[in-house]
Amino acid sequence: MRKLTFAAVLVASFSALAIQQTFTAMDSVDCAAGTTCTQLTSDGTLTLEFPNTSPLSGPTSSGFRVDAPYVDVSPTPAMAPTGKLDLSILVLTVNQSTTFNGSFYVGSVMLSTFDSATNTWKDVASWSMQAGRSRYILLNGSNLSQPKVTGVSKFRLTGINGTTAFTINMANTTTY
Secondary structure, eight states, rough: OHHHHHHHHHHHHHHHHEEOOOOSSBBBOBOSSSSSEEEBBBSSEEEEEEOSSSSSOEEETTTTEEESSSSEEEETTOOTTTEEEEEEEEEEEEEESSOSSSSSSEEEEOOOOEEEETTHHHHEEEEETTTTTTTEOOOSSTTSOOOOOOEEEEEEEETTTTTEEEEEEEEEEEEE
16 A cells, blocks of 8 residues: 555656746747737746736746836746646736825736636735835635635736735746
8 A cells, every 4th residue: 555655656746847936037028919018937847827018027046027017927838738737836027006105106917817717817816015125925725815826727926915926936836
């Protein structure tokens, strides 16, 4: 029985690939479609899609800067044959915001997941932060601001509450 359990754990560990992305180096951007641009992570594991805006979103020394209303993140077919991923950790920074609370500028980022069955986006959680500060988010399902995100085909990060630019500093995902 122990051999069978060990074999099942071994197979499960090879069928899922945990990835920690910092998004500081990526393949060249493709805006051929006109309104939407795509960019692959340099290791070919994730695809980022975002509106074609000026200035253009892209990698920086601290992560992927989103100079657009949103960015969609999905696994590449080569890395996730089922097209599914789990999201366990995010680190975000609000870079620019139009909302001033009297002391400093604040902004928010909304996390949404895509439901393939209904072809709709579902808002899952949002986080507010001071512009220029990072927010480490552990998505472990322990409360509403830390929902568990598993088995999604893609997730969307959207700037809300005055946020006009934000950076995805780091994300832990598991593709399968």
